Amino acid sequence: MTPANYQAAREVYQRIADNVATIMQGQTGSARKLLAALASGGHVLLEDFPGTGKTTLAKALARSIAARFKRVQFTPDLLPSDILGVSIFNQRDQEFHFHEGPIFTNILLADEINRASPRTQSALLEAMGENQVSVDGERRSLAEPFFVIATQNPVEFRGTYPLPEAQMDRFAMQFTLGYVQAADEVAILSAQRQNHPIEELQPCVSLADVLVLKRAAQEVRISEELKRYVVDLVSATRTATGVQLGASPRASIALMKAAQALAFFDGLDFVTPDQIQELAGPVIAHRLVMEPQARFSGLTGRGVVEEVVKKIRVPA
Numbered sequence: 519m520t521p522a523n524y525q526a527a528r529e530v531y532q533r534i535a536d537n538v539a540t541i542m543q544g545q546t547g548s549a550r551k552l553l554a555a556l557a558s559g560g561h562v563l564l565e566d567f568p569g570t571g572k573t574t575l576a577k578a579l580a581r582s583i584a585a586r587f588k589r590v591q592f593t594p595d596l597l598p599s600d601i602l603g604v605s606i607f608n609q610r611d612q613e614f615h616f617h618e619g620p621i622f623t624n625i626l627l628a629d630e631i632n633r634a635s636p637r638t639q640s641a642l643l644e645a646m647g648e649n650q651v652s653v654d655g656e657r658r659s660l661a662e663p664f665f666v667i668a669t670q671n672p673v674e675f676r677g678t679y680p681l682p683e684a685q686m687d688r689f690a691m692q693f694t695l696g697y698v699q700a701a702d703e704v705a706i707l708s709a710q711r712q713n714h715p716i717e718e719l720q721p722c723v724s725l726a727d728v729l730v731l732k733r734a735a736q737e738v739r740i741s742e743e744l745k746r747y748v749v750d751l752v753s754a755t756r757t758a759t760g761v762q763l764g765a766s767p768r769a770s771i772a773l774m775k776a777a778q779a780l781a782f783f784d785g786l787d788f789v790t791p792d793q794i795q796e797l798a799g800p801v802i803a804h805r806l807v808m809e810p811q812a813r814f815s816g817l818t819g820r821g822v823v824e825e826v827v828k829k830i831r832v833p834a
Contacts, residue, residue, distance in 0.1 A: 524734060524787075528734075530727040530730060531782070531783055534553060534582050534722060538553075538575070538578045538579055541574065541578040541716050541719060544698035544703075545695055549575065551691060551797070551800055553783070554776045554779040554780045554783065555690050555691050556579070556663070556731075556732075557731050557734075557735040557779035557782070557783075558690065558732075558735060558772070558776045558778065558779045559663070559690075560691060561668070561688060562667050562668070562693075563631075563670065563681075563686070564692075564693065564694070564695065565671075566671070566695050566696065570696065570697065572695060573629055574716060575695065576667040577589075578716060579667070580625045582723065583624070583625070583721060583728055584721035584723070585624035585625060585725045585728070586623040587623060587624065587625045587627070588623040588626050589620075589626075590620050590626065590627070590628055591629050591630065593633055593634065594633060594635060596634045597638060600619065600638075601638065602619045602621055602641055603618045604616075604617055604619070604653075605653070614654075621641075621645055621660065622660060622661065623661065623664075624664060624665065624725065626665070627667050627668075627669075628669070629668075630670060630671065631668040631669065631670055632670040632681055633678055633679070635679055636679055636682060639681060640682075642685070643685060645664070646666055647688055662729070663729065683807060687768055687769075689804065690801060691772070691797070691801055692804035693800040734782055735778050735779040735782045737787075738781050738782050738789060739788040740774060741788070741833075743833040744777075744789055744790075744794065744833060745774065747791065747830070747832065748774050748777070750830050751773070751827065751830055752766075752767075754826045755802060755822060755823065758822050759812075760817045761809065761812070761819075762808060762809045763806065764805075766805065769801060769805050772801050773797060773801045773802065774789075776801055777789045777794045778793075781793050791832045795827055798823050803818070803820040804819060
């Protein structure tokens with residue numbers, strides 16, 4: 519990539535980040551991780567308490583890009599065909615015609631994904647893993663880019679269906695937004711005194727700009743030593759105490775690609791251990807299945823990853 523193209527891609531990232539920041543006060547870190555997932559071709563699961571801005575963050579990103587955006591509110595009665603689409607018989611020409619579902623978009627917001635049945639949740643598996651869906655025996659490709667942002671509330675269990683391990687593994691990252699500082703919350707109150715500022719948010723980049731950003735992130739160099747470091751971190755979770763099922767090679771790939779994107783955001787043309795360590799928790803922790811006894815004793819996937827990061831030697 520030429521220096522001019524590299525600089526243009528950097529400006530794309532900065533424009534999106536600045537645009538999102540006008541809506542999401544005090545959430546710079548969350549926006550940074552979300553954009554790293556977008557640039558690396560991954561998908562994101564936002565898990566946090568109600569009212570912390572999960573849906574707003576997704577909508578702010580979608581409105582910042584001149585791309586197709588669809589939102590699906592997941593409910594127990596939602597069917598796979600409500601997401602993928604359905605073939606309807608036309609009396610006029612005596613043929614079936616396929617009507618695309620909301621999954622045929624660039625950015626899909628799957629709101630409260632754990633409220634849908636496992637059958638409906640699984641409708642996203644092929645789409646998230648292979649950028650395609652199979653309907654009526656026919657394979658249909660999805661748009662490029664295709665980016666899923668799913669949300670769920672960790673405190674609501676009535677009427678919810680926990681996401682299975684295969685579904686969790688399809689998400690490149692899972693992270694929380696958390697509560698903002700008091701000063702930022704006051705700024706939020708001031709901004710929303712009359713109406714929500716997101717209604718006035720305008721696109722600042724095109725779809726082509728996002729593809730340029732993705733290509734630039736892919737070209738960031740990562741040394742063989744750091745690739746081995748990524749693999750060592752992920753494989754260490756498979757033998758960690760209290761872990762029933764460790765992270766898969768898909769986690770290694772996601773961590774490498776997300777670290778490349780983060781290094782690009784930082785103005786580097788090579789990955790350093792800092793980017794890998796920053797993203798180890800969001801990329802790996804949600805993929806771990808803890809043993810029941812470990813869960814009862816308070817051990818979490820995030821805690822396991824933190825210990826692994828401390829234990830594994832960092833390449834010089």
